[in-house]
Amino acid sequence: MPHNKTVLVVMGVSGSGKSKIGKLLSKKLNLPFYDGDDFHPEANIEKMSSGTPLNDNDRKEWLIELNKLALKNKKVGAIIACSALKKNYRSILRAGMGNCMAFVYLNGTFELIRSRLETRKDHFMPMDLLKSQFDTLEPPSNEISVSIDKSPDSIVKDILKQLN
Numbered sequence: 158m159p160h161n162k163t164v165l166v167v168m169g170v171s172g173s174g175k176s177k178i179g180k181l182l183s184k185k186l187n188l189p190f191y192d193g194d195d196f197h198p199e200a201n202i203e204k205m206s207s208g209t210p211l212n213d214n215d216r217k218e219w220l221i222e223l224n225k226l227a228l229k230n231k232k233v234g235a236i237i238a239c240s241a242l243k244k245n246y247r248s249i250l251r252a253g254m255g256n257c258m259a260f261v262y263l264n265g266t267f268e269l270i271r272s273r274l275e276t277r278k279d280h281f282m283p284m285d286l287l288k289s290q291f292d293t294l295e296p297p298s299n300e301i302s303v304s305i306d307k308s309p310d311s312i313v314k315d316i317l318k319q320l321n
């Protein structure tokens with residue numbers, strides 16, 4: 158990457174496009190992609206699937222695992238998709254990474270994201286949890302931020318422009 162940001166965390170509420178955009182970005186930058194959803198303990202997946210939002214405690218071990226993943230990839234680089242909803246969650250993710258980690262915030266309205274989730278198939282996350290995702294969200298300042306109200310390719314272009 159043409160800068161010191163080796164690990165990019167693509168963040169935002171459920172349905173904001175973390176997987177979609179993260180994968181495209183990983184192709185463009187030729188970096189491995191990791192989906193934070195794959196690192197949840199089974200109990201977290203069961204909890205969300207049954208319609209209960211995760212709390213700080215549920216997310217703690219998961220965030221620590223993702224921090225370990227980031228540290229492991231500090232030199233080689235990686236794209237990690239993770240909701241990273243609260244400031245404090247981002248601090249856990251960034252521990253030991255300093256300026257090597259950057260967050261890419263996918264910014265969209267409740268209505269837009271709801272409409273995208275309505276057409277998404279085969280995913281454990283129930284749409285009812287979207288409101289709690291927005292209630293929990295503490296949007297980052299001083300991070301890369303992109304409006305998701307456009308095509309995936311334009312979003313990726315926007316991210317690359319802000320990175321350089």
Ligand SMILES: Nc1ncnc2c1ncn2[C@@H]1O[C@H](COP(=O)(O)OP(=O)(O)OP(=O)(O)O)[C@@H](O)[C@H]1O
Nearest residue numbers: 170171172173174175176177273277282307308309
């Ligand atoms: N810019 C876009 N334009 C149109 N559709 C999009 C865009 N970005 C994502 N989508 C679609 O919106 C849905 C949600 O995207 P995606 O699954 O990538 O979100 P996510 O943030 O990873 O969600 P979750 O955290 O719940 O796993 C998918 O069906 C995806 O194909």
Ligand SMILES: O=C(O)[C@H](O)[C@@H](O)[C@H](O)[C@H](O)CO
Nearest residue numbers: 170171172194211240241282
């Ligand atoms: O922090 C959280 O509540 C979780 O990370 C959720 O955001 C899900 O993992 C994901 O978004 C669902 O697909």
